[in-house]
Amino acid sequence: MIGKLASKIVGSRNDRFIKSLTKKVNAINALESKMQALSDEDLQAKTTAFKSRIAAGETLDDLLVEAFAVCREAAIRTIGLRHYDVQLIGGIVLHMGKIAEMRTGEGKTLVATLAVYLNALSGNGVHVVTVNDYLARRDAEQMGKLYEFLGLTTGVCVGQMPIEEKIAAYECDVIYGTNNELGFDYLRTNMALDVESRLQKTLNFAIIDEVDSILIDEARTPLIISGPVDQDNDIYRRLNNIVPHLHKQTDDSAAGDFTVDEKDKSVGLTDDGHDKVERLLRDAGLLTAEESIYNPANIRLFHHLNACLRAHNLYHKDDHYIVSNGEIVIVDEFTGRTMPGRRWSEGLHQAIEAKEGVEIQSENQTLASITFQNFFRQYDKLAGMTGTADTEAAEFQQIYDLETIVVPTNLPVRRADEADAVFLNTKGKFGAVVEDIIDSHKRGQPVLVGTTSIEVSEAIGEQLKATDIPFELLNAKQHEREAHIIENAGCLGAVTIATNMAGRGTDIVLGGNLEAKLRTLAENNPEGVDDKTMAEVKAKWQQDHDAVVAAGGLRIIGTERHESRRIDNQLRGRAGRQGDPGSSKFYLSLDDSLMRIFASPKMAGMMQKLGMTEDEAIEHRMISNAIENAQRKVEAHNFDARKNLIEYDDVSNEQRKVIYQQRNEIMESESVADMLVDLRESAVGAMVDNYLPPEAMPSQWDKQGLENAVMADYGLSLTVDDLIAENPQLTTEEIKSWLMDTLSANYDQKMENADANWRQAFERVMSLRILDEQWRAHLQSMDYLKQGIMLRASRAQKDPRQEYKREAFYVFQSFLDKVAEHITQFFAKVQFREQPIAAEAMKDEKTLENAAYQHPEADGLADSSNQASELDQAAQSASEYPKVGRNELCPCGSGKKYKHCHGRLA
Numbered sequence: 014m015i016g017k018l019a020s021k022i023v024g025s026r027n028d029r030f031i032k033s034l035t036k037k038v039n040a041i042n043a044l045e046s047k048m049q050a051l052s053d054e055d056l057q058a059k060t061t062a063f064k065s066r067i068a069a070g071e072t073l074d075d076l077l078v079e080a081f082a083v084c085r086e087a088a089i090r091t092i093g094l095r096h097y098d099v100q101l102i103g104g105i106v107l108h109m110g111k112i113a114e115m116r117t118g119e120g121k122t123l124v125a126t127l128a129v130y131l132n133a134l135s136g137n138g139v140h141v142v143t144v145n146d147y148l149a150r151r152d153a154e155q156m157g158k159l160y161e162f163l164g165l166t167t168g169v170c171v172g173q174m175p176i177e178e179k180i181a182a183y184e185c186d187v188i189y190g191t192n193n194e195l196g197f198d199y200l201r202t203n204m205a206l207d208v209e210s211r212l213q214k215t216l217n218f219a220i221i222d223e224v225d226s227i228l229i230d231e232a233r234t235p236l237i238i239s240g241p242v243d244q245d246n247d248i249y250r251r252l253n254n255i256v257p258h259l260h261k262q263t264d265d266s267a268a269g270d271f272t273v274d275e276k277d278k279s280v281g282l283t284d285d286g287h288d289k290v291e292r293l294l295r296d297a298g299l300l301t302a303e304e305s306i307y308n309p310a311n312i313r314l315f316h317h318l319n320a321c322l323r324a325h326n327l328y329h330k331d332d333h334y335i336v337s338n339g340e341i342v343i344v345d346e347f348t349g350r351t352m353p354g355r356r357w358s359e360g361l362h363q364a365i366e367a368k369e370g371v372e373i374q375s376e377n378q379t380l381a382s383i384t385f386q387n388f389f390r391q392y393d394k395l396a397g398m399t400g401t402a403d404t405e406a407a408e409f410q411q412i413y414d415l416e417t418i419v420v421p422t423n424l425p426v427r428r429a430d431e432a433d434a435v436f437l438n439t440k441g442k443f444g445a446v447v448e449d450i451i452d453s454h455k456r457g458q459p460v461l462v463g464t465t466s467i468e469v470s471e472a473i474g475e476q477l478k479a480t481d482i483p484f485e486l487l488n489a490k491q492h493e494r495e496a497h498i499i500e501n502a503g504c505l506g507a508v509t510i511a512t513n514m515a516g517r518g519t520d521i522v523l524g525g526n527l528e529a530k531l532r533t534l535a536e537n538n539p540e541g542v543d544d545k546t547m548a549e550v551k552a553k554w555q556q557d558h559d560a561v562v563a564a565g566g567l568r569i570i571g572t573e574r575h576e577s578r579r580i581d582n583q584l585r586g587r588a589g590r591q592g593d594p595g596s597s598k599f600y601l602s603l604d605d606s607l608m609r610i611f612a613s614p615k616m617a618g619m620m621q622k623l624g625m626t627e628d629e630a631i632e633h634r635m636i637s638n639a640i641e642n643a644q645r646k647v648e649a650h651n652f653d654a655r656k657n658l659i660e661y662d663d664v665s666n667e668q669r670k671v672i673y674q675q676r677n678e679i680m681e682s683e684s685v686a687d688m689l690v691d692l693r694e695s696a697v698g699a700m701v702d703n704y705l706p707p708e709a710m711p712s713q714w715d716k717q718g719l720e721n722a723v724m725a726d727y728g729l730s731l732t733v734d735d736l737i738a739e740n741p742q743l744t745t746e747e748i749k750s751w752l753m754d755t756l757s758a759n760y761d762q763k764m765e766n767a768d769a770n771w772r773q774a775f776e777r778v779m780s781l782r783i784l785d786e787q788w789r790a791h792l793q794s795m796d797y798l799k800q801g802i803m804l805r806a807s808r809a810q811k812d813p814r815q816e817y818k819r820e821a822f823y824v825f826q827s828f829l830d831k832v833a834e835h836i837t838q839f840f841a842k843v844q845f846r847e848q849p850i851a852a853e854a855m856k857d858e859k860t861l862e863n864a865a866y867q868h869p870e871a872d873g874l875a876d877s878s879n880q881a882s883e884l885d886q887a888a889q890s891a892s893e894y895p896k897v898g899r900n901e902l903c904p905c906g907s908g909k910k911y912k913h914c915h916g917r918l919a
């Protein structure tokens with residue numbers, strides 16, 4: 014109360030902020046006549062002049078006023094639109110890296126051009142992010158004229174574009190792209206094997222349109238690139254047939270094809286084994302006469318064979334796994350419980366399936382993934398636009414460090430938001446909705462009905478059919494068609510029933526969209542339209558426009574309150590654009606999910622007591638307020654869930670950053686020789702410490718174990734006793750040095766005749782490929798860790814987040830050890846029997862060939878016909894953990910007591 018009073022006296026922070034920007038707006042306006050006086054050439058020359066000033070040390074802030082004045086004048090000359098003053102304010106807010114809340118119809122597409130132009134002057138690329146391909150293309154085309162005039166290039170980045178076009182697009186000053194595609198390209202960039210194939214060079218500045226739907230509604234669903242581990246499952250069967258021909262080297266016989274290390278669960282080929290394997294593979298047609306198994310192109314074959322050998326020698330039926338209904342089910346080695354659904358990674362599961370003769374299942378592996386939350390946080394500067402951000406301002410601030418500024422409208426808002434009408438049941442509610450439609454239609458008032466599901470929109474459509482009122486049903490995800498329907502949604506007496514109104518490009522003009530009408534006219538008359546026809550079309554539009562205004566403007570009818578006020582505001586916001594008249598009303602029933610959870614049965618009892626029938630409604634501000642309070646509670650709950658997810662996601666994000674940086678360093682460095690030495694040191698150190706622990710006396714050393722491991726991993730024969738004979742005081746450090754020296758001498762000898770450039774490229778690409786392979790296996794381990802930890806934590810009463818962080822650290826450590834181990838092994842064993850392979854051939858072109866790009870639909874805005882509401886899901890998932898006591902920690906991972914979290918909703 015006091016807060017409200019205070020803000021009335023001194024103005025809100027938002028008001029003060031807007032006021033502080035008016036000085037700049039006035040300065041831009043003051044330059045207008047000067048800009049108007051410039052010739053096109055002189056105006057265009059400003060871009061080069063600005064760039065020189067930046068090079069001389071001026072900042073973008075220094076240039077803002079002038080650059081905005083230039084951009085405004087250029088917009089008038091190219092697209093015929095002059096930025097309103099409030100649009101200048103919006104542009105400044107975006108440049109400052111904040112969210113500009115601007116209502117529908119305020120022209121956000123044009124607002125963005127100001128901040129885009131200014132920031133693109135730095136030469137580092139500006140990304141404008143939209144939610145669908147259609148809008149990205151449309152905005153790039155429309156606004157591209159302005160940038161081109163000003164000497165800037167514009168590119169588009171949408172799905173299914175050839176890679177060459179993508180690379181060219183990313184070279185542009187301004188890139189209009191969809192959130193999905195930009196995110197996937199980030200992942201693809203970090204899967205590249207050389208600098209030239211990287212798509213995104215920098216992540217400088219992104220302006221996100223519909224920022225609330227991208228950073229809040231879709232925040233929780235990750236972008237995932239996944240691919241089949243191997244297309245050809247038959248390869249396991251063929252390799253499985255080779256295994257019985259190979260003989261294990263036992264302790265007492267020196268002969269043998271492979272060694273087995275039980276402790277490390279690893280196997281390794283001996284020199285003899287290596288020759289034999291190549292012979293067998295050639296016989297099986299898996300290798301040509303010239304090829305070696307160490308040829309980089311055969312690295313998969315090598316791995317699969319390794320998996321088959323492990324499957325036969327280290328994994329035993331009814332001990333490590335059981336065969337049940339034709340499937341291999343893992344047995345947990347600690348608890349002895351079976352783990353249905355789990356699969357071993359790195360091809361081991363398929364190898365065991367081949368060994369047991371059951372069907373070999375194709376496996377999809379996550380190649381890379383990231384959430385929007387983490388992708389967009391990578392940009393040096395971020396800004397956003399939307400009609401509805403204010404209700405989520407706290408979340409934008411806390412999670413993304415983005416302040417929300419409500420930009421005033423160009424003209425005062427004249428929309429009347431009526432109180433909600435609450436009915437006993439859905440039947441009564443629908444009846445009232447249809448009556449409202451008929452009533453509005455009679456007056457010529459266009460109506461937009463917003464529904465939460467396809468079923469509801471169809472049900473209302475069915476009832477309307479009986480009335481002969483024509484209507485458009487909009488519920489599929491056809492963005493282009495959607496835009497066309499919306500162009501006519503403001504026509505006299507139009508009725509449009511739509512689900513999911515959150516998307517962009519939904520600006521409804523009273524009387525229909527004149528620009529669209531003129532466009533259609535031009536399309537239908539390619540030889541040109543005469544002035545008379547043109548004038549007639551315009552006059553007809555004006556007449557319709559005036560009639561719609563007289564009928565009350567656009568009428569918005571909501572058929573259910575969403576859990577989030579923001580979504581309701583998006584629907585309401587479709588009416589009353591640019592000072593237009595308009596009205597909105599929500600029709601609810603006690604069956605709606607929000608009402609079911611928060612209002613009934615008390616309210617139902619009251620309504621019945623009052624003797625209300627199904628077609629009567631309660632209508633009171635108090636009820637609307639109560640519903641808003643309920644929405645606030647759900648919003649807070651959802652925010653908690655997202656915050657909680659971020660804590661988990663931050664862990665993998667940190668790991669991803671480390672690895673992506675490492676990849677970039679490898680790609681960018683001329684030689685990775687020093688890195689290979691470091692990795693070798695780490696791998697050799699770990700191996701020696703494993704068998705000859707630093708704290709153990711020499712008499713306790715497992716010399717045989719070390720010798721076996723050295724043979725298996727590096728193909729070297731080491732006899733510790735021989736070294737002791739030479740040096741009775743032999744220390745483990747000296748054994749490590751011996752191994753390091755021998756490995757590097759062997760490797761140098763093998764590389765003796767290799768061309769230096771080729772050697773560098775080979776080492777770089779192979780290191781990257783091994784790193785990537787291990788990274789993918791690591792992603793899977795992290796997934797398993799996350800799944801397991803929640804259950805474990807709920808039983809063990811521990812805070813799952815802490816547990817997860819702790820364990821993730823160890824898992825990551827072990828992944829790093831594995832990378833060192835595998836890279837060292839590879840270079841120790843690699844053999845060159847043929848001409849060096851061309852650097853090009855080392856690249857794994859196939860990785861992304863069959864990849865799937867998934868982005869599960871965000872739950873907040875999806876057609877909810879086939880989805881329980883967020884609330885229902887929350888309640889349902891809570892009931893999936895029947896044994897959790899009210900005072901125990903909630904298994905969702907929030908770290909709160911169950912009664913304060915999901916238990917509260919059950």
Ligand SMILES: Nc1ncnc2c1ncn2[C@@H]1O[C@H](COP(=O)(O)OP(=O)(O)OP(=O)(O)O)[C@@H](O)[C@H]1O
Pocket residue numbers: 094095096097100115116117118119120121122123400517518519520
């Ligand atoms: N300064 C201006 N002068 C005249 N018309 C403008 C101006 N700015 C924008 N418009 C027009 O207003 C309409 C709405 O623009 P746009 O779709 O960018 O707005 P928006 O409603 O803010 O976006 P959204 O649909 O995302 O809510 C467009 O037809 C555009 O051409």
